[in-house]
Amino acid sequence: MSEIKASGAAKRLLRRLPRSFALAWAVSGCSAIKPADSFTLLTELPPGFSIKGEASYVPRMGEMCSVPAKTGRSYPGRKFFEQELSNGAQTARFEVPLTSMEGGCPLVLKSFGYEVDAKYGAARLNLGRDYTGIAFQNGIAESQNSPTPLVLQKQCEWLFRTVGSNRYIAKILKCKSVATPEQAKGAVAKGPLQLSQLTGKTVRVVFAISSVERPAIGDTWVKFSTGWKRCKGDSLDDPYAFCRGNTTDFKPFKMPDGRDCTVYPNCTE
Structure with missing residues (x-):
């Protein structure tokens, strides 16, 4: 599956998105009527x-x-x-139409973009953000041996880095x-998904966070057995x-919670 990065306009649009336009269903929430031409x-x-x-939708091929x-x-x-x-793990359930009709123009699904936010501390600004997504293709799969992954x-x-x-x-x-364990060769992790194979199906997207962190900028930290030290x-x-x-002179820093530390992420040696 090819990686889709949201355009600058799309990012701004997502940030300005009114809550009245947000359509979200938690797995434990109320059920919704599933459109006939859609996938979960x-x-x-x-x-x-x-x-x-x-x-995001584009005119159907030939229109x-x-x-x-x-x-x-x-x-x-x-559609948003x-x-x-x-604070706990959760699953979002969205019913995504594969087609749409806008102003008399038949449209088909082109991409689904994610704006992902994650907290790393208690403060309001202790937040990281990235963009990723899924691409779709309106047509017939080139090979029956390459099914759309579910x-x-x-x-x-x-x-991590230091600021201020x-x-x-x-x-x-x-x-x-990334490819799932079942997708050992990674072939089906490369886009786009086939719309013709998605009607009535469920596609599961699993976000995972690595337990290993690394410096955001090279040649600014030195790794020791006790952790990273700031040059x-x-x-x-x-x-x-x-x-x-210079791998002998370092300086202290502060954790997001205000602790004074000399090594990351253990704070003290």
């Missing part, structure tokens, strides 16, 4: 995760029409979904598509503080 998208999230989703322009709060050719943050894996990881004069730890979230650079006030071969 189950999204499994680790603790501390939330998502916003955008299903000469175009997607109508946005009017007010109406976004023709887009949301699952709010939970389980997709998204692997996320934290990249007090050198607080901040984290960047990165998520990518000193030219001085304690050096905001970049590259190691440049």
Whole structure:
């Protein structure tokens, strides 16, 4: 499955998305009538995760029409979904139409984009965000030996760094598509999914977070058996503080909860 990165416009649109447009169903929530021409998208999230989703549509193959322009709060050719943050693991259930009709123009599903948010601390700004998604293709599968996978894996990881004069730890979230254990060769992890094979089916997208973190910027930390130490650079006030071969001089930093530390993630040696 090819990795889909949301465009800048799509990212801004997701951030401005009114809650009244967000369509979300938790697995334990109320049931919804399933459209005849749709598939069920189950999204499994680790603790501390939330998502916003955008299903984008394009004119059906052979049609000469175009997607109508946005009017007010109406976004023709887009459908929005949301699952709010939970401190525990959760599963979002979305019924995603495969086709749509906007302004008399027959549309088909082109992509489903995820905006993924994850908390790494208690403060409001202790939040990482990334974008990923699924691509779709309107046509017949090239080979019966390459069926549309019903389980997709998204692997996320934290990249850590220090920010500000007090050198607080901040984290960047990165998520990518990976093959599941059943997809050993990774062939079915490469896009796009076939629309013709999805009607009435359930596609499960599993987000996982790696237990291993790594520095966001190279040559700024040195790894020891006790953890990572932050290079000193030219001085304690050096905001970049590259190691440049100096693996003996380091400087303290602060955890997101305010603790003063010398090694990450154990805080003390």
